[in-house]
Amino acid sequence: MISSAQPIKLIVIGGYLGSGKTSLLNHILTHSRGKRITVLVNDFGQINIDAALIARRTQEVIALANGCICCTIGGELATALIRLGTATARPEYLIIESSGVSNPGKIAQIGLLDKTYELDSIVVTVDAERIDQHLQDPYVGDMVAQQIRAAHLLLINKIDLIDSATKQKRIGLLKTVSGRQRLIETVNGAIAPELFFSPDFAPGARPEPFSRLADKPLSRVASFSVTTGDFPDKAQLERNLKSLPNEVLRAKGIVYFAADPRAFSVQVVGHRVAIKPVAVGADMARVSVLVFIGLQETMDQSGIESLIRHCD
Numbered sequence: 001m002i003s004s005a006q007p008i009k010l011i012v013i014g015g016y017l018g019s020g021k022t023s024l025l026n027h028i029l030t031h032s033r034g035k036r037i038t039v040l041v042n043d044f045g046q047i048n049i050d051a052a053l054i055a056r057r058t059q060e061v062i063a064l065a066n067g068c069i070c071c072t073i074g075g076e077l078a079t080a081l082i083r084l085g086t087a088t089a090r091p092e093y094l095i096i097e098s099s100g101v102s103n104p105g106k107i108a109q110i111g112l113l114d115k116t117y118e119l120d121s122i123v124v125t126v127d128a129e130r131i132d133q134h135l136q137d138p139y140v141g142d143m144v145a146q147q148i149r150a151a152h153l154l155l156i157n158k159i160d161l162i163d164s165a166t167k168q169k170r171i172g173l174l175k176t177v178s179g180r181q182r183l184i185e186t187v188n189g190a191i192a193p194e195l196f197f198s199p200d201f202a203p204g205a206r207p208e209p210f211s212r213l214a215d216k217p218l219s220r221v222a223s224f225s226v227t228t229g230d231f232p233d234k235a236q237l238e239r240n241l242k243s244l245p246n247e248v249l250r251a252k253g254i255v256y257f258a259a260d261p262r263a264f265s266v267q268v269v270g271h272r273v274a275i276k277p278v279a280v281g282a283d284m285a286r287v288s289v290l291v292f293i294g295l296q297e298t299m300d301q302s303g304i305e306s307l308i309r310h311c312d
Contacts (some may be wrong), residue, residue, distance in 0.1 A: 025189070250294075
């Protein structure tokens with residue numbers, strides 16, 4: 001059971017109507033691999049969860065056999081957050097699927113009014129085939145741009161519906177609008193769970209290569225880890241993590257700093273870097289470990305290792 005001092009990790013899924021939010025959510029629920037998740041959504045009617053996964057279903061709640069729970073938000077998001085935060089059996093993750101005409105950044109701000117929650121990431125989907133039309137629309141263009149700019153992780157969904165030349169144009173457009181260089185291409189919202197979640201892990205643990213975990217759209221994603229001793233300076237490590245090359249899509253780990261007895265979790269999503277104290281077992285070795293996730297063909301492992309070890 002999660003202790004009362006440990007916050008629930010909040011993930012907000014955003015994106016314009018028809019961009020693939022529900023496909024992404026379905027994929028994540030199916031591949032949650034034992035994580036305790038509660039999902040708040042606006043309408044169950046659009047969530048076609050495999051009947052074999054459903055353990056119990058009522059008007060307001062879908063309980064899945066894998067331990068996940070889906071609840072309807074309606075117009076009572078704040079009430080739902082309070083109720084969940086005070087529940088005896090709290091989840092590890094809360095995923096909020098925002099409506100297609102809302103700003104996921106504002107949804108995240110509402111969630112963070114309660115210290116029960118800690119923002120993990122804002123994941124926004126865009127329709128690769130129609131995103132240019134959406135951004136140029138005089139009625140919804142500004143709203144779609146706001147959704148994109150709020151994202152820590154931007155998924156270019158339905159990438160299979162456009163040709164290579166169009167894809168390059170769409171990627172250039174989204175980089176300009178978002179101000180970010182790290183985008184992930186998906187089909188039917190299929191993303192490796194290790195890119196969606198940022199779980200804590202034991203130092204020294206190396207995750208299975210994503211080439212064996214990911215669905216076809218992410219077959220080029222791989223990972224490697226860097227193990228080292230104490231880092232001398234937190235600010236220097238943060239600067240170096242912010243300067244990671246664009247090929248690095250995600251980074252996470254547990255690190256230690258000289259003259260500080262505490263362990264720190266590291267989460268890198270897009271250009272956001274969070275380094276915070278974290279509780280670890282008393283018998284856990286004092287070893288700093290960082291895992292980097294990126295594009296297999298272009299990720300410069302030796303260059304990244306040099307950049308990180310330059311901090312110690």
